[in-house]
Amino acid sequence: MITLHNNGVFLAGGVPAAAGPVSPEEGRKRTMAWSILQAHNISGDPEHLQIRFDAMVSHDITYVGIIQQARASGMKEFPIPYALTNCHNSLCAVGGTINEDDHVFGLSAAKKYGGIYVPANQSVIHSYAREQMAKGGTMILGSDSHTRYGALGTMAVGEGGPELAKQLLKNTWDINYPKVVLVYLTGAPRRGVGPHDVAIALVKATFASGFVNNCVLEFCGPGIAALPIDYRNGIDVMTTETTCLSSIWETDGVTEGFYRAHQRPEDYRELHPADGAYYDKYIEIDLSKVEPMIALPFHPSNAWTIHEFLENAADILAAVEADAQKRYPKAHVKLTDKIRDGGVWADQGVIAGCAGGLFDNITEAADILRGGSTGNGAFTLDIYPTSVPVSLELTKIGATADLLETGAVIKPSFCGPCFGAGDVPANNGLSLRHTTRNFPNREGSKPAEGQFAGVCLMDARSIAATAANGGRITAATDIDYTSVHHDYHFDKGVYDRRLYYGFGKADPSVELVMGPNITDWPKMQPLAENLLVELAAVLHDPVTTTDELIPSGETSSYRSNPLRLAEFTLSRREPAYVGRAKAVAEIEAERLGGDAPEKLTAILDKVGDGSALVKTTQFGSCVFANKPGDGSAREQAASCQKVLGGFANICYEFATKRYRSNCINWGILPFTLDAGTSFDYAPGDCVFVPGIRQAIENGIEDIPARVIRTDGAVEGLMLHVKGLTDDEKEIILDGCLMNYYAKRN
Structure with a gap:
């Protein structure tokens, strides 16, 4: 399925090779990563990079602090397109007015400094960046770790807020030139195997050893052609969980189709490594051998094939219980009782966010569930389309109606289930989620106070198969269904009628609207002797x-x-x-x-x-x-x-x-x-x-x-x-x- 090679390799004639037509030193200049990074490097030194990005994105947990830092440091306007999305604190359920106060601040800042303001529930941060900001050969910086748009030909990086403040002050992101790892794809996925299955398998193979830590992943190979663009995006966004630095993919007609569908064909750029490109390591993924996967608490790398899990559920769940009890002595963890009636039963399914809420994921979930039922027991299925344009298209093709008829609930675009602010399960609940993480507390429980719930990551297809069986965990490859392809039609009008586009239109006369929870940073002292x-x-x-x-x-x-x-x-x-x-x-x-x-x-x-x-x-x-x-x-x-x-x-x-x-x-x-x-x-x-x-x-x-x-x-x-x-x-x-x-x- 996945093979790691801890040695350098050339990509010669389109295949990995021990020898190439040039030296490794020359070959490393033939990668896509080299060309993009050096095009954005202003240092003059190819080994010590000082990067200026083409655009930035932040959400409503991060943009207030970033703007406050930049404002205190002398910023007068946003020098590059900067989108402020409102997809994390959009529930506005905690703290009185303060979440909406942040949104009002964000709109006033977009007007004052020339930003793009995406109101609550319009889009999750990475969906908007894919739809409207990614461009071939460019670089985007985001204040969210899952800032990954490599499948669209954009090298993107997630960093902490101060790095975005630096860009707003026309400074640079400084790194030594990173190692570049070839990810070589062959074969084609079987029906029922989705992008999260590939991604979880990749995280399992690489995380514990740090195999790609702070490296750039460069995706190449004939297997790419077999993947629709949503599939590629779904794998790419999860590369964050390998602890890599960034990612970039070869582009093709499928990528070009994405840009055409989003009414900006001029932003497409064909990208391929040159013959003889040299990589520090490489990973082979045979897509035809990938199985439906499940990642158990408390990390996406704690993964098994669903079949392995079901065969060994008693031991695996007992190990999770022991780990949880060690971490959280106050909690009385009991997951082995999910094993009954010859299966393992979950309490909840969630398909959401930048990884799960994609158009193809949801349409295939609808194909699996169409005419069926999620059951009238404890199991629930909630689905969050990643943006209003995606939700609108799902409605137009009937997928939304098909899902609602089964008992699934369709919710607005929101990142909450991914970080513990939505769909919190009951105590000792087991939730299956096509989201990015299953760390402790990411489902919203408070195990240190005696509450506990566990999240398992699974692909939307297997979550839908599980829902069709009333919550009995089921691999999508084990059920019979017909997947119906739908061309995606993006309606930008829904954004034009709601978003504020202020880049290049900074108005210094606008006053920032500061709610009572928005405060300046306290004074920090310089380092002493x-x-x-x-x-x-x-x-x-x-x-x-x-x-x-x-x-x-x-x-x-x-x-x-x-x-x-x-x-x-x-x-x-x-x-x-x-x-x-x-x-x-x-x-x-x-x-x-x-x-x-x-x-x-x-x-x-x-x-x-x-x-x-x-x-x-x-x-x-x-x-x-x-x-x-x-x-x-x-x-x-x-x-x-x-x-x-x-x-x-x-x-x-x-x-x-x-x-x-x-x-x-x-x-x-x-x-x-x-x-x-x-x-x-x-x-x-x-x-x-x-x-x-x-x-x-x-x-x-x-x-x-x-x-x-x-x-x-x-x-x-x-x-x-x-x-x-x-x-x-x-x-x-x-x-x-x-x-x-x-x-x-």
């Missing part, structure tokens, strides 16, 4: 997600209020963190006020003259985690730590570039440890890093530190800060990105 951090959380999980660092769901409503949002930091993983961090911040406030706090002086006495050191040593909190930052691009995973006085993360490696970038942009030191270094310290222990400012200034990457345990023992520890760019050094020295820009303005 020395740094002392107290461990406020020590997490030894293999991976710590951004959902754990700052939970999704109801917290989304508070993302325009940095101080209020910070109260949720690590609340579902380490509830004592906020109190510990605040206690440290209070001591630092005393120090900044000119006092010499007794606790701080006593700690510093263990490593020198405490009375002298207290004047030059910044005191903050710190999070240790083995591998933090998998998951969403949300900058709040880092900014909330900084708002609470956090000054460092210590880890063995960062799960994603985007989380590390978020830390740097908020002035959080991204310390790493050598593999094998013991870190048996506990909350309350402190780490003293003398001369940290000078070390950052001079680009010193190996930094000796000392750990001061709560019992007074002092031990040595070697920290590393690897590969900072000159700008990143300055951002850390200045205390955060906003300070960096304010200083230069």
